[in-house]
Amino acid sequence: MLDITKKLEEEIKLLEHELTTELPAEIKKAVALGDLSENAEYHSAKQRQEFVNARLGQLKKRMGELSLVNLTNIPADRVGFGSTIVVFDNTKGEEITYRLVTSEESDVTKGLISTTSPIGKALVGKKVGDETTVVTPNGKRELEILKLTTIHDEA
The missing domain is CATH 3.10.50.30 (Transcription elongation factor, GreA/GreB, C-terminal domain)
Structure with missing residues (x-):
């Protein structure tokens, strides 16, 4: 059980880094390119941002569920x-x-x-x-x- 919580914590850490550091930089760079309506880089980064947010929610929910497991x-x-x-x-x-x-x-x-x-x-x-x-x-x-x-x- 410790192995799985460690893996989940590692994935959460990686996704949080991507969400707070990498994706904002990609979005900022894409915005600088101009017209957002036809900007594939911008739309791709925003979609990835939505996915990362959803995955983080799933992982945090699962961590909460695992913390409730009482081995006794x-x-x-x-x-x-x-x-x-x-x-x-x-x-x-x-x-x-x-x-x-x-x-x-x-x-x-x-x-x-x-x-x-x-x-x-x-x-x-x-x-x-x-x-x-x-x-x-x-x-x-x-x-x-x-x-x-x-x-x-x-x-």
């Missing part, structure tokens, strides 16, 4: 945020390891899945021995939880 509310014996789960996929006939992370950190190729993904939602609240059926874009999958390591076990 995550169960110690069931799947939750930060858990590493070994499942047997009855549909594929193989063992797969997943780790439940935030949506910003998710990377299916590394086994990092979001708690809001179909598989993540199906696993949250389950314990070792539980089975669940997940409907994914690739079809139904039957998963059995073989092993669970929660965020508390790793602490």
